Every structure is written in structure tokens, then in C-alpha cells.
Amino acid sequence: MTVSDLLKNENFSSVTLPDGDRVIKDVYIGDLLSWVMGRAKSDDAWITIMSNVNILAVASLADTACIILAEGVTVDESIKATAIDKEINIISTNLSIYEAAVILNGMI
């Protein structure tokens, strides 16, 4: 499943989508950035409620397929601009982390 495919589900919407063809192979969940950095795999969809600018560096360096901001968490405009510049897909959802993970489990 690609990131664009995920957006066909009405619960998920695009915040930034510079690379919608990126394939999601697995899912990682976490808010402690160093933990995520060490454990998330390349091509994971990373579900978090953390929304500061450092999530972009973590997603970029760990090479995740996208960041999914759960629980209705939002990011400010400067983070969106940086994400597009760094080619990082950010998806948002009002679902809880658990609910988002359950849906992803059925799609990948």
C-alpha cells in the first residue's frame, strides 16, 4: 500500500504529500524520538502524537514512509513547509493511535 492509498480511507487526510507513491510496509508507534529513531524501520508508517519540528529529522533519518499524526494533533505552517522541502509525507487523523493502527493493519 502506498501513502496515497491510505488517504483513500476517509479517516486519514493529507497534511503534506510530497511523495505519495512511497510504499508503507509496516507500522511503528511511539513518541520518544530517540526510541523511534532506534526502532522504526525504513518504510514504516510512524504513528505519533508528537508534533514539534524534530519529528521531521527523525522521519527523514529513520527513512519512514510517512508520519501519521493521531488524535487530531496538528502542526504549524513552518513545519509543513519544512516537511515538503525534506520530502516527508505527513498524514493526520482524528482517530486514536490504537484505532489508526487497527485500520492500517487491515490495509497493509
Place this chain on the structure above:
Amino acid sequence: MSEALKFHFDVDGNDFTSAGHASVMVKKNLRQLGLPPEKIRQVSIAMYEGEINMVIHAGGGVADVSVTEDYVEIVLKDNGPGIKDIEQAMQEGFSTATENIRSLGFGAGMGLPNMKRYSDFMEIDSTVGVGTTITMRVNIN
């Protein structure tokens, strides 16, 4: 490549929001050099953790990266407070970061363990009150 390719970065200790800049630049450069993605990931993660540590604990420092035929070497040098007990600092979950740093998602006590995990060689040279130099290598052959 007969001679090592070298990159130098100043890591700004006052700007937490731009922390990771040097690591992202290195990642870009290694990608251009055509290194295998998993090796690039190893270097990027190890270096980012080191960079973040310099920002959190040492007020910044300098990062030197060299790429040879056999390995990528990252040397991170700061003039911060030094590490009192390296063995303790290497334990997963041990952290001296402040509440403020933790609220940003750091300070989980995973920095040094991640650096060790993602490098093939790591050496810490630290003197309390003088500073810390960390050398890491990721083998590429």
C-alpha cells in the same frame, strides 16, 4: 576513491529546532555518493543522536565526517561538561536530560545506546569539565 572525502559541520548549541541539520546534510551527501540505503540509515541515526546530545548537554560542538573506501567515520567533539560515568551513560533508559528536553520527545536515555547499536566501532573520550569526543565508524565493505 583514494583519499577520504571530508565534511565539517558546526553544531549550534542554542538552536534546538535546527538540531539534526548536519546529519541530514550527511545523509544527502552519502546518498549522492551511492552508498547502500541501510548504511546511510546507520550513519544518519548514529550521527543524529550524537548531534542531539551535543545540543542538549554540551552547548553545541563540531562534527567531522570522513568517507573512505571501507568506512564512514564520524567524530563529534564538544567542550561541554563531560560524561561522569560512561558505563552508566551507555545504559538504555539512563538520562540526565531536563523535563523541558523530555517534553520535546528526547531524553529517553537512548542516545548513546543507539549510537553504539548503529555503528560498528565507537569510542568515547570524555573528561569532566573539559569535554567529550566521540568517534564512530560504520563499515561500508
